[in-house]
Amino acid sequence: MRPSIILFCCFLSISIQNTAKPIRLGIAGMTHGHVNQVFEYIGKSEEVVIVGFAEPNHDLAMRLLNQYNAPDSLWFSTLEELISKTKPEAVCAFNSIFEHLEVVKTCAPKGIHVIVEKPLAVNIDHLNQMQVLVKKYNIHLLTNYETTWYPSHAKVWDMVKVENSLGAIRKVVIMDGHQGPKEIGCSKEFLDWLTDPVQNGGGALTDFGCYGADIMTWLMDGQKPISVTAVTQQLKPDIYPNVDDEASIILTYPTCHAIIQASWNWSYGRKDTEVYGTKSVPDRQ
C-alpha cells in the first residue's frame, strides 16, 4: 500500500503548486485613497504579484511609491504601456468612477479581467457599454467594497439563508459614511473627482449609497427592487458646492423594505447594517 500513498502525495503537491501560481495584477490609477490596500498587501501573500501602477500624475505616483518603499520602476504613465510591458492577467482600477469604463475598454479586448473600486459605473450608459464588452470578451468584471470582507456579513448570510434563524427579512437599514471626505483628510487628487458630479456620478449618494445597494441586492439574491425613492441635500454647499452630501434612499421589494442612509454628515465613520427578521431564535440554553 505504501507506494500508492506516496504517489498520491506527489500528485497532491503538484496540484497545489499549480493553483498557487500568482496572478499578475496591474493597477490602473492611484487617485483613489483606497489604493493603500494594494501597498499593504504587497509581499504579504503569494497569490497575487503587483506588476505595475499606471498613473498619469507622476508626482502622485512617486509620492505613493516612495511612501510605501516600492520601487520607482513599478510606475507607468499609461495603462496601455503597463499592459504591453508587464502582461497582467487582471487590472484593478483605483481611478475615478467615470474612468472605470475606459479601463474596461482597454482591458476587455485583451482578455484581461478587471476589478474596480466601488461603485462599478457612473450611469446606465457606461453600464451598458461594460455589459457588451464583458459578454463579447468573456472577462470577469468585479467590484470591490470594504464591507464584502467583514466576517459579520458572512454571518448575516448564514443566519438568514442557511440557519434560517431570523425568519424572513422584513426591514433593512444600512448606514454608511463619515464626517465628509474633506473633513477626514482625503488627498487633493481623491477629492478632485470624488466631489465632481461627472467623475463620481454624485456625492454621498454614490460614494456611500453604493454599499447599501450592494448589500441589499445580495441579500435579495440579485432581485431588483420594485421602486426607488431618494431625497438628497447639500448641507455643506461651502465645502461641496457641486454634489449632495446627504442621501436617503428607500427601496421596496414584494416582501421587505430597505432604507439606505448615505452621508458625509455622520459624526463618525460608520458602515452598519441592521437586519430585522420575522422570527426569534429558539432559546438554546
Add this chain to the structure above:
Amino acid sequence: MVQKAFLIANSKNKMSYVNTDKPSEQIWIDLSPLPAERANIFSYLSAVINGTINPGKDLSSFPVNEIVVEILSAARESAKTGRTIYLNK
C-alpha cells in the same frame, strides 16, 4: 407578523443580536474569520481567475453590481424629480 429579532453587522469582530422578547438584552455573537480565499479582494480575485470561486451573485459579482448601478441611477433621478422611480423587471 411582528418583527422579532434583528442583527447589526459592521466591521467589528463581534455582531450584535437582539431578540425582541428581551429587547433590553443585546447578545454578542462571536464571528469566525472568513475562509482565506474570501478574506480579501486579492485572494478572492485569485480564486475567481483560477476557477475555484464562481462569483455568482456574490457582493463583488457583475450581476449584483449591474443592479447597484440601476438603483443609484434611479435614486439620482428620484432625488432630482421628487418622484418615486419604478424599475422594470
